[in-house]
Amino acid sequence: MYKIVKQQRLNSAVVSIEVEAPYVARKCEPGQFVIVRVDPDGERIPLTIADFDRAGNTITLIYQELGYSTKRLSTKAVGDELQDVAGPLGQAAELRKTAKVLGIGGGVGAAPLYPQLKKLADLGSQVDVILGGRSAELVILANEFRAFARQVTIATDDGSLGLKGTVVDALLRKVRDENYNRVIAIGPLPMMRAVVEHTKRLEIPTMVSLNPIMIDGTGMCGGCRVTVGGATKFACVDGPDFDGFQVNFDECIRRQLMYRQQERRFEQEHPCRIGWEGTKSC
Numbered sequence: 001m002y003k004i005v006k007q008q009r010l011n012s013a014v015v016s017i018e019v020e021a022p023y024v025a026r027k028c029e030p031g032q033f034v035i036v037r038v039d040p041d042g043e044r045i046p047l048t049i050a051d052f053d054r055a056g057n058t059i060t061l062i063y064q065e066l067g068y069s070t071k072r073l074s075t076k077a078v079g080d081e082l083q084d085v086a087g088p089l090g091q092a093a094e095l096r097k098t099a100k101v102l103g104i105g106g107g108v109g110a111a112p113l114y115p116q117l118k119k120l121a122d123l124g125s126q127v128d129v130i131l132g133g134r135s136a137e138l139v140i141l142a143n144e145f146r147a148f149a150r151q152v153t154i155a156t157d158d159g160s161l162g163l164k165g166t167v168v169d170a171l172l173r174k175v176r177d178e179n180y181n182r183v184i185a186i187g188p189l190p191m192m193r194a195v196v197e198h199t200k201r202l203e204i205p206t207m208v209s210l211n212p213i214m215i216d217g218t219g220m221c222g223g224c225r226v227t228v229g230g231a232t233k234f235a236c237v238d239g240p241d242f243d244g245f246q247v248n249f250d251e252c253i254r255r256q257l258m259y260r261q262q263e264r265r266f267e268q269e270h271p272c273r274i275g276w277e278g279t280k281s282c
């Protein structure tokens, strides 16, 4: 069992938890993820390892409450235990010292971006960051990035914080003055697709992190199939990070929406009536 030792609400929909997981903490690297089951009959939830503390035997997970399982995860409190935390899964991101790196995090995508940029900064790379959200409240981890990044630019759709516009608008402004050697973009698929459309034209190599539906997380079920450079890949074992120029985003978006109806139906049949402070069960 995996005890929650810290819990912090980052905004109305995003929660950070630190979980005791000694074997995962010992081996994990930026870019890898775990599959969590909240309780014995729980669904499997893939979540990126946002940070880890090898000495303290813990990992940090930052998740957005989207549907049944992530809301169920929020019913747990500090001291409670999770049924499973399986991992580390996936390939570690290929990170080496790079002169100028630009990280782009959309919404909760800032969480998986954080460990990768932190490592690149530790390796001596100059790191700039763009964080985006629909409004100020939805921009997370800005102060954590400021601890090592040279510049943190914020873009909000409604202009409530930083530039008014999307992360793509911020990207287009930044590349006017800076020559980046590499971009890492993590966020919703349409955001990553839009970033890649521009970085391809600008010839800036761009890595993206894909989050297709995953079931086993070990390359057995085929659920996370994606097409990269015309070849079939399984994001759980070959990724989740891929060369953005090679990803077939249209297919990814189509496949991610495949179970939308069933998810909606399940949510309606099992409405979660839990407030953050609440104690009722799902």
Ligand SMILES: Cc1cc2nc3c(=O)[nH]c(=O)nc-3n(C[C@H](O)[C@H](O)[C@H](O)COP(=O)(O)OP(=O)(O)OC[C@H]3O[C@@H](n4cnc5c(N)ncnc54)[C@H](O)[C@@H]3O)c2cc1C
Residues within 6 Å of the ligand: 033, 043, 044, 045, 046, 047, 048, 049, 062, 063, 064, 065, 066, 067, 068, 069, 070, 071, 108, 111, 112, 210, 211, 212, 213, 214, 215, 240, 256, 257, 260, 263, 264, 267
């Ligand atoms: C490698 C990887 C890393 C991820 N890291 C994070 C993270 O750090 N933080 C975070 O908030 N989210 C992350 N996700 C997405 C997260 O797993 C889903 O939001 C979660 O499973 C939703 O479950 P739900 O029951 O709450 O919502 P549901 O209502 O079941 O689903 C809501 C949406 O989440 C996606 N989803 C549902 N089930 C899965 C699944 N088994 N695998 C992948 N996506 C699913 C679908 O797009 C779906 O439309 C990651 C996904 C992958 C594949």
Ligand code: FES
Residues within 6 Å of the ligand: 213, 214, 215, 216, 217, 218, 219, 220, 221, 222, 223, 224, 225, 234, 235, 236, 237
């Ligand atoms: S999740 Fe089953 S093959 Fe990747």
